[in-house]
Amino acid sequence: MNNPLWRLFSGTVRGVNQAMAYLSALLILVCSFVLVYEVITRYVLNISNDWVIELSIFMLIAATFLAAAHTQRERGHVGIEILDEVMSKRASRIRLLFGDILSMLFCGLVAYLSAVYCHEAWDQGWTTSSTWGPPLWIPYFFMAFGMLLLTLQFVVQILEGLMGKAPELPKHGHATTSGQGG
Numbered sequence: 001m002n003n004p005l006w007r008l009f010s011g012t013v014r015g016v017n018q019a020m021a022y023l024s025a026l027l028i029l030v031c032s033f034v035l036v037y038e039v040i041t042r043y044v045l046n047i048s049n050d051w052v053i054e055l056s057i058f059m060l061i062a063a064t065f066l067a068a069a070h071t072q073r074e075r076g077h078v079g080i081e082i083l084d085e086v087m088s089k090r091a092s093r094i095r096l097l098f099g100d101i102l103s104m105l106f107c108g109l110v111a112y113l114s115a116v117y118c119h120e121a122w123d124q125g126w127t128t129s130s131t132w133g134p135p136l137w138i139p140y141f142f143m144a145f146g147m148l149l150l151t152l153q154f155v156v157q158i159l160e161g162l163m164g165k166a167p168e169l170p171k172h173g174h175a176t177t178s179g180q181g182g
Contacts, residue, residue, distance in 0.1 A: 017153060119137075
């Protein structure tokens with residue numbers, strides 16, 4: 001792990017994923033304000049805004065996919081917690097490595113297919129069917145970019161696992177200081 005090129009790559013992946021997590025949080029906050037605006041204008045001022053729901057959906061798609069890699073880095077995705085408790089640390093590391101490899105392959109495929117779909121939407125000028133009609137390449141871009149970041153996060157975790165760095169096992173909020181589940 002002392003290779004400077006590796007440290008640059010893994011540090012860049014980590015930094016980009018952290019920045020995307022903050023951007024994701026900001027998007028969720030903005031989405032909340034936009035939805036509050038919609039409620040006020042619709043029910044207080046009796047004004048309908050047809051763009052609010054689509055904008056909110058686009059922002060939530062972006063927030064979801066941009067935060068996925070950071071969530072994976074923290075091992076925050078859904079897992080089978082009981083396996084961590086009944087398996088040895090070595091067996092859990094092997095299980096996580098195997099899961100990371102399969103997940104990397106799947107996410108890489110989804111990233112590629114999303115990028116192809118994004119290009120088609122861009123090239124053919126696809127838009128939504130609403131009166132606002134925003135271009136559909138936008139959510140497809142965030143899907144492709146987010147899945148690419150997630151794939152790169154898996155690459156980092158897999159290579160670190162193969163190089164002997166023990167993966168951080170998922171953190172569960174129920175463990176006590178004695179190490180016994182509670």
